[in-house]
Amino acid sequence: MIDLWSPSAGMSVGMIIITSYLLGLVHGITPDEHTWPITFSYAVGSYSAKKGLIVGLIFSLSFTVQRSLMSEISYFALSKVFSLPYFNYIIYIIVGTAMALGGMYVFKFKNAFHVHFSKIDRSHHAAALKGEEYPDVQPPTPKMAIVHGFIAGFGFGAFALIIYTVLAPSMPNAYVGWVPGFFFGIGTATVQAIAGLLFGTITTHLKISREVASKISSLTAGRTLLWGGIVFVVAGIFGLTFPSIANFQITTPLHVHNLHSLGIEFVLVIVVVLVIGTGTLVREVRKAAKISVPSEDLHE
Template identity: 50%
Template sequence: MIDLWAPSAGLNVGPALMTAFMLGIVHGITPDEHTWPITYSYAIGGYSSRRGLVAGLSFSLAFTAQRALASELAYLALDRWFDASAHLNYIVYLVVGAAMWLGGRYIRGGRDLHLWRPRAGDPTALGADLRAPRPWMPLVHGFIAGWGVGAFALIIYTVLAPAMPGPALGWLPGALFGLGTTLVQAVSGALIGLVAQRIGLPADAIRRIALVTASRTLTWGGVVFVGGGLFGLLAPHWADASIATGLHIHNLAHLGLAFVLVMTVVMLIGIGSLVQQILYWQRHHH
C-alpha cells in the first residue's frame, strides 16, 4: 500500500521508488514555490507551446539532477543541513530571488520596467528590443531551486533514500521524484506557452506581451522571494506560521509563507501582467 502522506520507514525498493515518482507528480501539480513561479516565467517567455515545453523540461531536468544528488547524499548520511531545513529554505529563497531578478534584468536588456503601468512613450512598454530567455537560464534556476527543503524533500531524504539497498541506488528516489515533477512541469510549460501563442494577436505582439510578462514575473517575483527569505531569516516564528486546511496533501495541508509566495508571483504578478499587457495592446493598437 503506497502512502503519499506519511510513508513509513523500511519500504521495499519497488514501493519506495513508486512512492517517489508519485510524490513528484503531486509536487508538480500542487502550488509549490520552488517550481511554479519559475516554470511560469520561462514558459510564458517562450511564447509558444514548443518553447514552453523546452523551458519546463529544462527547469525540471536540472531540478531532477539536484534531487538525485541530494538523495545520494542523504543515503550516505551527508545530510546534516536538514536539521535546519527551514533556515536553509529561506537562504534558497534569497538565492532563487536573486537569480530571478537577474533573469528578468537580462530579458529587458538592463532597462527599468514598471510593474503595471508603462511610462507614456516608453518603447519598452510593449517589449521593444527585449531579449528572449537563454536556454541555460531555466537549467540554472532548476538546480538552485532544488535545494529548497520541504515536506516532499524530507520524505525522500529521510525515508525513501535510506530504503535503497546500497549506495549505487541511493540517487534513484530523488531522480524518480524529479521525473514525476518533470512530467507535470513539461506539460504545464507547453500549455502556458500555448496560451501565449493563442492570445489572438499578431505574432510580434504576442512576442512582446510574453517577454514583458516574463520579465516582470522574474524581476518582481525575485524581489518577492528575496523579501520572503529575509522575513524568514529575521522573523522565523512569524514566517513559520500557517493555516491548517485539513487536507492530507503536501503543499496544501498548511498554507503559509510558501503559498503566499506562489500566489503573489504567479497569480498577482504573472497572470496580472499578462492580462494587463493584453489590454494595453488592444487599447493602443486597435
C-alpha cells in the same frame, strides 16, 4: 498500500520508486514556490507551446539532477544541514537573486527600470499605455532555466523530508541511493513539462498581433523574474529576521502535501505567479487589445 502522506521505511525498491514518482507528481501539481514561478516565467517568455514544453522539461530535469544528488547524499545521512529551519530562507534569497538577474537579462539590464531623468515625453507614455510601445526586451534562455532548476532543488519541505529521511536511506546500497530523488524529479518533470506547454500555448493564442504578443510574453517573463525575484529575496530576509512570524501555517482539511498547511510558500506562489505574472499578462493584453490591427495579422 502506497502511503504518500507518511510512507514508512523498509519498503521494496519497486515500492520506493513508485512512491517517489507519485510524490513527484503531487509536487508538480500542487502550488510549490520552487517550481511554478520559474516554470511560468520561462514558459510564458518562450512564446511557443513547443518551447514552453521544452523549457519546463529542461528546468525540471535540472531540478531532478539536484534531487538525485541530494538523495545520494542522504543515503549516507549527510543532509541534516539542509533541514535546518533557516536553510530554506537562505535558498529563497539565492533563488530570488537568480530570478532577478534573469529578469534583468530579459530587460537587457539598462532597461530593467524604466525611469526618465530628463523632460517627460507625454506622447511616449501615452503610446506605451496603449500598448504601442514596449521596453526593449528579449526572451529568457533555456540555460538560465537550467541554473534556476538546480538552485531550486535545494529547497527543503515536506517532500524533501520524505525523500531524504525515509526513502533514500531505505535503498539497499549506496549505488542506488540516488534513485528516490531521481524518480521524484521525473514525477515533477512530467507535470512541469505539461505546465510549460500550456503556459507557452496561452501566449500564442492571444487575440493580438504576433509581434505584440511576442513582446508581451517576454515582458511578462521579465517582470515575473525581476519582481518575483525581489519578492523571494524579501521573503528570505524576513524569514531569517523574524522566523517565528514567517513560519506561520494555516491548516486546511486537504490531506495533501503543499495543500494541508499553507504558509509563506503558498503566499510566494500566489504573489509571483498570479499577482505579478498573470497580472502583467492580463493587463498588457487588455492594453494591446485596444489597438486596431489588420485582421490578417491576428491569430486565428
